[in-house]
Structures are given as structure tokens and as C-alpha cells.
Amino acid sequence: DTGVSQDPRHKITKRGQNVTFRCDPISEHNRLYWYRQTLGQGPEFLTYFQNEAQLEKSRLLSDRFSAERPKGSFSTLEIQRTEQGDSAMYLCASSPGGGQTDTQYFGPGTRLTVL
Amino acid sequence: TQLLEQSPQFLSIQEGENLTVYCNSSSVFSSLQWYRQEPGEGPVLLVTVVTGGEVKKLKRLTFQFGDARKDSSLHITAAQPGDTGLYLCAGASSGTYKYIFGTGTRLKVLA
Numbered sequence: 001d002t003g004v005s006q007d008p009r010h011k012i013t014k015r016g017q018n019v020t021f022r023c024d025p026i027s028e029h030n031r032l033y034w035y036r037q038t039l040g041q042g043p044e045f046l047t048y049f050q051n052e053a054q055l056e057k058s059r060l061l062s063d064r065f066s067a068e069r070p071k072g073s074f075s076t077l078e079i080q081r082t083e084q085g086d087s088a089m090y091l092c093a094s095s096p097g098g099g100q101t102d103t104q105y106f107g108p109g110t111r112l113t114v115l
Numbered sequence: 116t117q118l119l120e121q122s123p124q125f126l127s128i129q130e131g132e133n134l135t136v137y138c139n140s141s142s143v144f145s146s147l148q149w150y151r152q153e154p155g156e157g158p159v160l161l162v163t164v165v166t167g168g169e170v171k172k173l174k175r176l177t178f179q180f181g182d183a184r185k186d187s188s189l190h191i192t193a194a195q196p197g198d199t200g201l202y203l204c205a206g207a208s209s210g211t212y213k214y215i216f217g218t219g220t221r222l223k224v225l226a
Contacts, residue, residue, distance in 0.1 A: 004157070031212060042119075042203050042216035043158065056213050091157050095212075101146040101165060102212050106157025 002026060004107035006092050012113045013082055020078045021110045025094030032075050033104060034067055035091040036060070043091055049075060050097065082114045118142075119204055119217035127223045128194055136189045136202055136220045144206035147180055147187045148214070152201040194224045 005024045013019050025032050030051055035043035046065070047057045051072035064082075069075040079086055089111050093104040119140045128134055138147070146165045150158035162171050164180035164187065171178045175198075177190040187204055204217040 033214075035216075040219070040221070042121075042205075042219045045213055045215065048212060056211065093157070101148075101163045102207070102214070103160055103163065104214070106159070108155070108157055 004092055004094050004105050006090075006107040006110050008110055009108060010111050010113075012115065014115050015082060015084060017082055018078065018080045019082060019112065020076055021090055021092075021112075023075045023077070023092030023094075023107060025073070025075070025092070026105055028096070029094035029105075030072075030097030031095040031102065031104075032069055033093040033095075034075070034077050035093070037089045037091055037109070038087075046077075079112075082112075084114045087112055087114045119206055119215055121202075121204060121217040121220045123220060124218065125221050125223075127225065130195060130224055130226050131193050132224075134191050134194060134222070136191075136222070138187045138189075138204035138217050140185050140206065142206070142208065143184050145184070145209040147184070147204060147206045149178055149187070149189055150203040150205065152203060152219075158201075158203055191222075194222075196224045196226045198222060199224050 007022045033048040034046040037043040045058050047067050049069040052069050064080045067077045089109040091109045093106045095102045095104045122137045148163045149161045152158040162178045167182045167184045169180045175192045179188050202220045205214040207214050
């Protein structure tokens with residue numbers, strides 16, 4: 001399967017713990033996006049990368065959130081000192097880049113539950 | 116803050132019926148996309164529209180981008196149970212690849 005993969009698929013943690021999620025995009029896709037989705041809502045944009053550069057970051061992202069894409073391939077999203085309000089599905093998407101529009105291919109998501 | 120509001124929020128219809136889902140904003144978008152998402156999976160792109168007034172058809176699905184590029188609609192003809200899912204619109208402004216997603220329309224088609 002050459003689609004976008006995310007690991008882990010599920011994560012249960014206690015409030016105050018740190019968690020890290022990984023996203024492996026489709027090979028040679030230049031752009032990588034992170035979104036957060038709560039039950040019954042559409043995905044909320046968190047950040048996106050063009051290769052290894054983080055080009056835009058949502059104001060929704062507090063200082064507790066950080067994302068990296070060190071070699072322009074896989075990406076990690078870390079949440080420090082988790083809070084119950086962080087419970088959500090975290091989606092990653094990648095796109096080839098270039099052109100007027102962007103076709104994003106989404107991974108299956110990581111479901112985070114903060115107890 | 117850009118917002119995309121979708122209506123209706125929920126829709127339950129019988130197989131064979133037609134339906135229309137709306138996506139509205141006060142902001143202008145350079146492109147607008149429609150996705151379908153099934154439980155436990157990420158959204159899957161259905162179509163991208165970029166020109167005001169553009170109409171695209173995908174089998175029984177017809178997508179339209181408003182003339183002013185602030186709104187869009189998705190019309191499904193003769194709905195089937197396989198059309199069941201969460202339908203999302205997403206728009207991007209000129210000069211950015213940051214996509215704002217709509218609030219979603221959850222469709223259930225009963226056999």
C-alpha cells in the first residue's frame with residue numbers, strides 16, 4: 001500500500017503526558033498537512049509543510065503543539081502536557097504540490113483519547 | 116476568520132431520492148473541494164472546482180461553484196446506500212494552500 005500512513009492508529013494517554021504521532025506521506029509528495037477533527041465536525045487545519053519548511057501554522061496550535069518534517073519526508077506531531085480537550089482524531093495528508101490546486105491524500109488518522 | 120457552513124447538517128433519505136448539500140461562506144475562495152469521509156477513515160477527494168460558475172459531474176454527483184466563488188453545492192441524483200457518509204467542502208484562498216473545511220453534512224441513505 002503506497003498511501004499515507006499514520007502511527008499509531010489509536011493512543012490513550014493520561015492528562016499531562018506527552019504524545020508523538022508519526023505520518024509517512026506518499027513518496028515524493030512535497031506538501032504535508034496536519035489537521036485535527038473532533039466528532040461530527042470537519043477537519044481543522046493545524047499546519048502544513050512544503051518539503052521540510054513549515055509554511056503555515058494555525059493559531060489553534062498552542063505552544064504545546066509542535067510539528068517537524070526534518071528531511072522533507074515523514075513528519076511528527078508532538079503534543080506536550082496533554083489536556084482532555086486535545087482528545088480528537090489527528091489527520092495527516094500529503095499532496096504532490098505544484099499547480100493551481102492541491103489534491104490532498106489523507107491518512108487514516110490517529111485517534112487520541114486523553115483521560 | 117474564514118468559515119464554511121454546510122447545510123443541512125444531517126440528512127436521512129430513502130434510496131432513489133435526490134438531494135442537494137450546500138456549502139456557503141462570506142469569503143472568496145480560489146478553489147473549492149468536496150470530500151467524502153467514512154467512519155474510521157480519512158476524507159477522500161471527490162472533485163475540485165476553480166472557476167466561478169463551474170459545474171462538474173461525477174456519475175450521479177453534480178458539483179457547482181458559485182459565480183462569486185463564495186459558495187458551492189453538491190447534488191446527488193437517485194441516492195444509493197453506498198453514498199452514505201460525511202460530505203465535506205474545503206476552500207483555499209488565493210496564494211495559500213491552507214484549506215478550510217466546512218462543518219460537514221452527514222448523509223444516510225436507507226435501502
